Amino acid sequence: MKVVPVRHTGRWIAGAVMVVIVAMLVHTLFSKVATGQTSCHTVSGVRSCHPVVNWRFSWNIVFHYFTSSEILHGLVLTIELTILAMLIGIVLGITIAIMRLSPNRLLSSTAWSYTWFFRGTPVYVQLLFWFNISAIYQSLSIGIPFLHVTFLHIDAVSLFTPFRAALIGLGLNEGAYMSEIARSGLIAVDEGQFEAASSLGMTRGQTLRLVVLPQAMRVIIPPTGNEVISMLKTTSLASAISVVEVLGAAQNIYAANYEVMPLLITASIWYLIITTVLSIGQFYLERHFARGAQRTPPPTPIARLRTDVKGIVAKFRTPRPAMTREVVA
Amino acid sequence: MSAESAVGAVPMVEARAVCKHYAGVEVLKGVDLVVNRGEVTCLIGPSGSGKSTLLRCINHLEKHDAGELLVDGQLVGYEARDGKLYERSDKQICVERSRIGMVFQRFNLFQHLTVLDNVTIGQVKVKNVSPDAAVTRARELLARVGLDAKEKNYPSQLSGGQQQRVAIARALAMEPKLMLFDEPTSALDPELVGEVLDVMKDLARSGMTMIVVTHEMGFAREVADTVYFLDRGIIEESGDPRKVLTAPSSERLKSFLSKVL
Ligand SMILES: Nc1ncnc2c1ncn2[C@@H]1O[C@H](COP(=O)(O)OP(=O)(O)OP(=O)(O)O)[C@@H](O)[C@H]1O
Ligand SMILES: [Mg+2]
Numbered sequence: 001m002k003v004v005p006v007r008h009t010g011r012w013i014a015g016a017v018m019v020v021i022v023a024m025l026v027h028t029l030f031s032k033v034a035t036g037q038t039s040c041h042t043v044s045g046v047r048s049c050h051p052v053v054n055w056r057f058s059w060n061i062v063f064h065y066f067t068s069s070e071i072l073h074g075l076v077l078t079i080e081l082t083i084l085a086m087l088i089g090i091v092l093g094i095t096i097a098i099m100r101l102s103p104n105r106l107l108s109s110t111a112w113s114y115t116w117f118f119r120g121t122p123v124y125v126q127l128l129f130w131f132n133i134s135a136i137y138q139s140l141s142i143g144i145p146f147l148h149v150t151f152l153h154i155d156a157v158s159l160f161t162p163f164r165a166a167l168i169g170l171g172l173n174e175g176a177y178m179s180e181i182a183r184s185g186l187i188a189v190d191e192g193q194f195e196a197a198s199s200l201g202m203t204r205g206q207t208l209r210l211v212v213l214p215q216a217m218r219v220i221i222p223p224t225g226n227e228v229i230s231m232l233k234t235t236s237l238a239s240a241i242s243v244v245e246v247l248g249a250a251q252n253i254y255a256a257n258y259e260v261m262p263l264l265i266t267a268s269i270w271y272l273i274i275t276t277v278l279s280i281g282q283f284y285l286e287r288h289f290a291r292g293a294q295r296t297p298p299p300t301p302i303a304r305l306r307t308d309v310k311g312i313v314a315k316f317r318t319p320r321p322a323m324t325r326e327v328v329a
Numbered sequence: 330m331s332a333e334s335a336v337g338a339v340p341m342v343e344a345r346a347v348c349k350h351y352a353g354v355e356v357l358k359g360v361d362l363v364v365n366r367g368e369v370t371c372l373i374g375p376s377g378s379g380k381s382t383l384l385r386c387i388n389h390l391e392k393h394d395a396g397e398l399l400v401d402g403q404l405v406g407y408e409a410r411d412g413k414l415y416e417r418s419d420k421q422i423c424v425e426r427s428r429i430g431m432v433f434q435r436f437n438l439f440q441h442l443t444v445l446d447n448v449t450i451g452q453v454k455v456k457n458v459s460p461d462a463a464v465t466r467a468r469e470l471l472a473r474v475g476l477d478a479k480e481k482n483y484p485s486q487l488s489g490g491q492q493q494r495v496a497i498a499r500a501l502a503m504e505p506k507l508m509l510f511d512e513p514t515s516a517l518d519p520e521l522v523g524e525v526l527d528v529m530k531d532l533a534r535s536g537m538t539m540i541v542v543t544h545e546m547g548f549a550r551e552v553a554d555t556v557y558f559l560d561r562g563i564i565e566e567s568g569d570p571r572k573v574l575t576a577p578s579s580e581r582l583k584s585f586l587s588k589v590l
Pocket of ligand 2: 380381382511512
């Protein structure tokens with residue numbers, strides 16, 4: 001008997017609507033508008049005039065500044081801030097999460113207070129705070145309180161450059177969020193893993209480092225990937241404390257030439273490019289840490305593409321076997 | 330009496346009136362138990378009677394509150410010196426534990442490590458054995474439990490019985506003087522129980538001192554030198570398995586056996 005596949009009429013209609021919407025979007029992105037000026041030429045004695053048109057989204061300006069040295073310098077700063085602030089955040093977050101789960105009440109309540117404070121105040125306020133810290137601490141010294149013993153003495157203004165203020169602010173704030181992520185990862189590891197490690201004679205530190213953290217990573221990595229992407233965009237707040245990262249660079253340029261929209265688009269495209277690269281990295285990292293958790297790891301996009309292509313080729317090469325069944329009389 | 334025969338005479342485990350309570354609930358109410366070297370001791374009893382708790386006290390995963398618990402002639406968690414008891418440091422307790430193997434009901438293999446790495450990690454990180462020597466020993470042990478072909482697999486790719494045999498190999502890799510088994514076959518499908526019990530029987534024949542919490546009465550009858558019946562935190566009855574399991578004297582053991590068998 002012949003098998004008749006189900007017709008998905010709804011899917012076809014939804015698909016058609018989407019095609020129309022996408023077409024409109026592409027059209028407006030690449031449309032041109034009149035500038036109100038006319039330009040006239042004289043070609044072999046004939047003078048002709050026509051209105052001047054421009055890209056609605058000023059793509060020529062966008063791409064003129066896209067690889068300009070100011071923007072590229074800003075981009076480097078954005079990437080540096082993202083990586084360094086995340087490193088601070090991850091190390092701090094894991095430390096705080098371990099403190100939080102410690103049987104020592106003093107450690108766990110310190111960790112709780114940290115998270116409470118840094119999650120409870122806006123990161124923008126925290127950045128302004130570190131930027132202006134020299135207003136309350138003219139200098140920093142390390143020594144023993146009340147005894148007038150000082151080992152180290154630093155001038156606050158030279159210590160808290162805008163970049164460092166942004167780094168500290170973003171890193172400390174991220175530590176609070178990362179600690180919650182790390183904590184959920186540590187909790188997700190089965191109690192039996194601690195017991196098995198202890199029964200082999202591992203110390204608490206070894207158990208955490210060799211057994212628990214590697215397994216917690218599987219839970220920690222995906223939300224951390226989101227945190228990195230979110231951090232990439234949060235670094236734009238640093239422009240408010242005079243760090244010339246990519247948005248700051250764009251602002252500096254449009255402050256001079258008033259091409260606000262094209263420069264915002266330039267910055268946005270860069271953010272999109274880095275986000276894309278980060279997402280790809282995240283996929284491979286997740287795959288790496290999922291080892292042992294799944295019987296067969298998910299295929300890489302390239303492997304998936306290969307099997308898809310193979311499937312399509314196979315479909316065209318060999319005639320589809322007729323889905324018929326012998327009817328037994 | 331020579332020093333050697335004195336050591337030989339000291340039991341591997343000796344518990345005298347061991348008590349343990351959790352938040353008001355008395356779990357062990359004065360347990361007495363002696364496990365001689367090279368002997369297999371089976372611990373039976375109803376759920377919640379404190380069998381796991383007793384095992385966990387023996388390798389100091391839990392601290393008992395009262396009574397004396399000696400492993401290899403040494404007080405668990407304390408050192409007697411100059412007429413005083415010195416509490417052992419965390420480091421010393423880890424060393425003590427590394428000489429006592431433990432096998433769990435739910436295997437507890439390290440999920441992120443291959444079978445081979447599961448068996449080498451303790452040797453390398455705790456005993457400071459060189460990685461090459463650890464791998465050699467791990468392969469020997471995996472061959473002994475019949476899993477040499479699976480060394481590159483992850484635990485999630487093995488059957489329950491295979492996982493438990495790896496767990497036994499992992500514990501043996503530490504060269505323990507005592508092996509504790511906490512219901513090693515209770516989480517297994519019936520057809521997989523045999524393969525794990527066979528490994529344990531082989532281990533018993535090799536002269537390993539073992540304490541086995543089990544509901545497998547056939548195993549207890551065949552392999553155990555002594556059976557202890559633990560009920561509501563006290564040892565109700567103990568002795569030769571042929572006597573204890575076939576002609577129990579206490580009513581509680583009679584009714585327990587009638588439910589298990
Ligand atoms: N960490 C703990 N905190 C509080 N109570 C506990 C704890 N561990 C065990 N108990 C209690 O102690 C009692 C004995 O537990 P244990 O695990 O030793 O029993 P068991 O004989 O091994 O039972 P089973 O055959 O079910 O494994 C139980 O009533 C249990 O609820
Ligand atoms: Mg138990």
